[in-house]
Amino acid sequence: MPTPDTAPDLTVELCGLTLSNPVIAASGCFGFGEEILPFYHPSLLGGISTKGLTLRPRQGNGGIRLHETRAGLMNSIGLQNPGVAAFVQTILPRIRGLTPCLIANVGGHEIADFVEAVGMVAAADVDMIELNISCPNIKCGGQAFGNRAGDAASVVRAVRPVCGKPLMVKLSPNADDLVGVALACEEAGADALSLVNTFNALAIDVHARRAVFDNVTAGLSGPAILPIALRMTRDVARAVKIPVVGMGGIETGEDVAAFIMAGARAVQVGTAGLVRPDALPVIVEELARFMAAEGIANLAQIRGIV
Amino acid sequence: MPTPDTAPDLTVELCGLTLSNPVIAASGCFGFGEEILPFYHPSLLGGISTKGLTLRPRQGNGGIRLHETRAGLMNSIGLQNPGVAAFVQTILPRIRGLTPCLIANVGGHEIADFVEAVGMVAAADVDMIELNISCPNIKCGGQAFGNRAGDAASVVRAVRPVCGKPLMVKLSPNADDLVGVALACEEAGADALSLVNTFNALAIDVHARRAVFDNVTAGLSGPAILPIALRMTRDVARAVKIPVVGMGGIETGEDVAAFIMAGARAVQVGTAGLVRPDALPVIVEELARFMAAEGIANLAQIRGIV
Amino acid sequence: MTTDLHVVQGNETVAPGIYRLSVGPSSPSAAVPAAVQPGQFHMLKTVAPEPLLPRPISIHEVTGDVLSFLYEVKGAGTRNLAALKPGDPLRVTGPLGRGFDVDALSGRILLVAGGIGIAPFRYLARALAEAGRTQVTLAAGFRSRPYGIEDFQPCVRDVRIATEDGSEGVKGRVTSLYSPRDFDVVVACGPVPMMRAVQQGCAEAGTRGILSMEARMACGVGLCLGCTIRTTTGMRRVCTDGPVFPGEEVFFDAHA
């Protein structure tokens, strides 16, 4: 047991990497880690998950891309990104030094594209791959890969051989059977799981009598979803043996503690960092203060206790 | 087209009943309709869905039953109710006159109980049965009936012969395949569907290092869930031919309009009526004002247009 | 029993973290307020969207159509209350629940308050005095400095104070201030562990105990069954069947 004046140990081991703390910047909410530099240095965080990368550059979606709901944010960015080649050649050298845990988030609409993209990024100097399987699977009628265990397993199995780096699979909360998908991904070779991606949701402009977003539905994130994301994190963490990175609506250090108690190895924070650019380091400090006040020496003491 | 000074027509046809407006009090958030009398007469509403009834009386859950989250409410009431017999004998005669659309909400943990309970209530003077299939199915390892199409269909098929009244099946948003469950219920003989029940969610008291609720998880309702509930309502309304009653987080007349535009025949309002006892008639007025301002003569003009 | 926007008239700190709020009708033509019984409460909600739910607060004093509340800042809801300024709107729903039955309180009456549990006793003490009860004692316990104990005399003839840190009155718990045998009825309001101790003392002494119970509430008007406690007559709603219960009916095990 620590004496009260021992600083709590916030470190986390994730797939062989040692993170200084469990707070990772969530994909799509942190660019490539450079825009935050005027506010703080990202080495204060456990790690960074990049904006979702795809094999080819994407312009993303037209029309409105953001819409606020009660305690939530809906987005329809449409995976705007420069493509993996530009990432590896131009961006990666610039950002490599920003964090000791650089996670390349990779999306795709076809298995072949996933394989090619993961192969390219995994061969470059990144620390981990996060496979975003919430994207609609063009070959399977537009259902997201992550919605069904079979589809999820096939994309994980396909990228596994080309991925020499730790492979984290990011689960969709819209899955038909979330725990089934999680188990299928573990079985197919995932080294870790992260969840949740955004909830499929709808906003209607009743005056215009149409959906707010051109794509009709969009993804819901933010504090509104926390209680559901926390439940899902616990469900998955209890079902699998590989580490689970939890996320969804985290705003405070105590929220992080809740996800750890629900079984998460580490967490990601997205929307809160959009609300306030310095949110993530503030959350890290809050977590340290909470642990000190509650006499928690390290996160293993509380992990999965609920 | 109405002249500007024609009052909009708010009536709704639901399974042969004509409701004066589409706003129905949601089950579990309106008792049996008597407590509201000091504030307004429930005949101002389209209808009332009663607190969930079970075959035998239930005390409900111990421990904390309510917990607030950002823009949401978690509850774990545990179907506290006096049982169908007491309802039919004692309560029903008292409340029969409160509304022309009295919907008896029935829950259960075994198919045999559902059949017996529905049989008793449907033989009494209620206007419709709402079958709550979100309750855990004791015989199937505690998974809710509503989580799988097969389980949902079997309970609907079992109660259908004993239910001489219109049968509305209330879907769970936690379903593995919501549209599949909806189609299975339609196929099994449901006259209408209502959705969503509460989302399975988790709250942790990080100071006590335990779940807030004795049952660990509890149901999330309120404005936080609206965007997901609205999306689900649209998904189901587009898939089935029977009428769909939408709900989840409705707070305003414009929210009602959004659900109608997403394809709902009518709506239910739960949590908002707990926040403020006169919320439901205020919502009805707001809807009327919205329709008048936008030149919408009746709800059919906007139903399902998104 | 009404729900409408009232107007804040005053909202002053009376001790660290303790405020006294008074609200009046929003217009002279507003409905005449219903008569409020001591021990009843109102659900209060500012116009802020969060927290979602209103908060139950006991009636502290009634003066004409002005309602006063005494409250302690605990979390987001009471923090919103503390930010109210004169002229601000406040949604007030009430009066709610079953208060104290003044007619049934007679003889030597002891009021036992734990911390902010003092809130409903001021109005009750006045009602008891007006009903001619002359043998009323107040025993109030606080963690540290007392608050809300002024103006009880002449309504009560004896005010006894305990503080856990000994900063005022007797050092210790409120239950050390009295012997239940000396009273015909003990009326208590405070945290659950205190209520349990008070009722246990009453039971042993054969003295009637009357408890004003707390519970988390959503609606406050009997709709949701969120505020129930286990009693000898089954699960009862604190908001409509209470908040005042005969002490011997309450099972304390039901509380988390």
Next chain:
Amino acid sequence: MTTDLHVVQGNETVAPGIYRLSVGPSSPSAAVPAAVQPGQFHMLKTVAPEPLLPRPISIHEVTGDVLSFLYEVKGAGTRNLAALKPGDPLRVTGPLGRGFDVDALSGRILLVAGGIGIAPFRYLARALAEAGRTQVTLAAGFRSRPYGIEDFQPCVRDVRIATEDGSEGVKGRVTSLYSPRDFDVVVACGPVPMMRAVQQGCAEAGTRGILSMEARMACGVGLCLGCTIRTTTGMRRVCTDGPVFPGEEVFFDAHA
């Protein structure tokens, strides 16, 4: 570029629904504010939990370390701003974005404002005057009564006003107040349809157009890609690549 709590110094109505807010550092020891360029903006968020996101508001005036903003109440976010009182805390993140390049603005300069689009021009006009630009004209269009048009002289030599209801100045659209041919550069800020019309006029006349664009924002600092517009150089973020863009680069079809 910092994010911290500032203190509200003033927040007055200047016209129905239009407010002028000024904020200062929360303590004398607070970091020296970064120099603010005209056309930059700040993300403002009150301590209220809803709406979740801060709101982008252009810099209206800078006086020492006091920042002023001119804003119109549109929805929940600006309603929260309007409720601020002196002494209240306000989270201010900025200065953000690429503002007007004063060095590149020369010759006969026209500032075209639509409604609350007037906000950034006061600080710009002062900067232009300080940079020795003497041929600056302001054309401002309003639905009804004008606001925010005081104090432009002597920085600009001509102020032209249009109102759609004719209540002041010329009745009609702001674009009827000028001919783009009479200017070397036209700088516009206002609603998208106005910007489209201004840019079209500029294109036809061969005059350089400079537009300060609007978009819904989440972060305001380039993280989320929520605020992009389609331009000849691809999707660009209004918050970091803009809000000021060369008019000929903007495709207006991308707007809903």
